[in-house]
Amino acid sequence: MDLVHTIDQKIVPSILTIFGATGDLSLSYLMPSLAHLHGAKLLPKEFKLVCVGRRDFSEKEFRVFVEKEFKQRTGKEVNKDFLKLLIYYKADFDDAETFKGLAGLIADHSENDKDLCYNRLYYFATLPVYFESLSKSLKNAGLLVGCADHGRTIRVLIEKPFGNDVASAKSLNSTLLKFFKEEQIYRIDHYLGKETVQNIFTVRFANDLFEPIWNNQYIDHVEISALESEGVGSRINFYEQTGALKDFVQNHLLNILALVVMDRPSSLNPEAIRDKKVKILKAFVPFTKKTIGKGLVRAQYGSGPETKGFVD
Numbered sequence: 001m002d003l004v005h006t007i008d009q010k011i012v013p014s015i016l017t018i019f020g021a022t023g024d025l026s027l028s029y030l031m032p033s034l035a036h037l038h039g040a041k042l043l044p045k046e047f048k049l050v051c052v053g054r055r056d057f058s059e060k061e062f063r064v065f066v067e068k069e070f071k072q073r074t075g076k077e078v079n080k081d082f083l084k085l086l087i088y089y090k091a092d093f094d095d096a097e098t099f100k101g102l103a104g105l106i107a108d109h110s111e112n113d114k115d116l117c118y119n120r121l122y123y124f125a126t127l128p129v130y131f132e133s134l135s136k137s138l139k140n141a142g143l144l145v146g147c148a149d150h151g152r153t154i155r156v157l158i159e160k161p162f163g164n165d166v167a168s169a170k171s172l173n174s175t176l177l178k179f180f181k182e183e184q185i186y187r188i189d190h191y192l193g194k195e196t197v198q199n200i201f202t203v204r205f206a207n208d209l210f211e212p213i214w215n216n217q218y219i220d221h222v223e224i225s226a227l228e229s230e231g232v233g234s235r236i237n238f239y240e241q242t243g244a245l246k247d248f249v250q251n252h253l254l255n256i257l258a259l260v261v262m263d264r265p266s267s268l269n270p271e272a273i274r275d276k277k278v279k280i281l282k283a284f285v286p287f288t289k290k291t292i293g294k295g296l297v298r299a300q301y302g303s304g305p306e307t308k309g310f311v312d
Contacts, residue, residue: 012152013046015106015118019093019134020125021051022062024238025159027069029190030125031078035070038082048109048118049085052102054092062088093130099141106143123157123188127238131158131172135179144179157186160251161242191252200259201268224256254281 016034018026037043057065063083070078089105091098106120122138124131135156138144144154158176163169176185191197204214213219226248239247258277265272287295 013118014044015048016121017050018123019052022053022055025125028073032074035082050087052089052091057088059088094133096137099137103141103143117152119152120154125159132175139179155184156180157188160189161246189251205264
């Protein structure tokens with residue numbers, strides 16, 4: 001079935017600003033996804049993509065950089081028309097003064113035509129340490145003021161991991177709520193956008209063969225493997241601060257496990273799915289000092305064949 005013909009496109013003008021546009025998340029996931037949506041004509045007709053990074057690129061140099069990285073990471077050529085959408089802005093995330101220039105740039109690209117007031121989406125594809133300074137700088141630069149006349153909205157997309165522990169996660173949440181309403185905040189785990197992960201629902205609940213026997217009477221155990229062919233690569237700063245354990249286990253793998261073992265939700269709305277997932281997570285028995293040695297095997301995440309999969 002052709003996805004293009006199954007969606008009723010009523011997407012209003014939108015401007016997406018990606019902070020950390022030169023990072024691994026942006027280049028490996030966001031750019032390929034946006035390029036795919038562009039190729040399928042699923043982006044708004046009036047769409048702007050502002051890419052904010054700390055590298056000293058001109059707009060032309062950034063497009064060449066994205067084109068090269070796209071080919072290297074996906075093995076495909078990026079559409080030239082998609083590259084024309086890219087607007088690059090160099091900024092220091094901790095310098096509020098640079099956000100005045102960003103405000104002028106966004107205004108130039110989204111407010112010239114008063115009949116086209118744009119939705120604004122800010123994607124924080126950065127380390128969590130920058131979330132507060134980014135939010136504060138956006139507010140001080142007037143970039144969190146919506147266009148009420150046209151009913152346009154402002155949203156922020158927060159990439160995982162969300163804090164380093166419970167205390168920091170609560171603190172970060174409180175900080176964001178000083179600048180955004182809850183309905184404006186989207187906490188993103190890009191792993192859940194993978195087609196195989198999304199197909200778990202179909203396999204479980206829409207398959208008459210599997211659905212009746214998907215329980216502990218017929219399934220002995222579940223094994224979830226996160227296998228990567230790449231090493232740390234350019235993600236060294238991220239892994240120095242976060243590490244593979246927090247990157248994968250507390251986000252990707254627990255989410256997948258919850259999808260695999262949760263009960264059927266009453267509907268497919270986000271709240272119903274969340275409630276069933278939370279029920280599973282609350283049922284987990286935490287490790288103790290006595291049990292952790294029997295239930296946990298540590299391994300080293302390496303970038304070469306001599307370290308990959310090495311058990312400690």
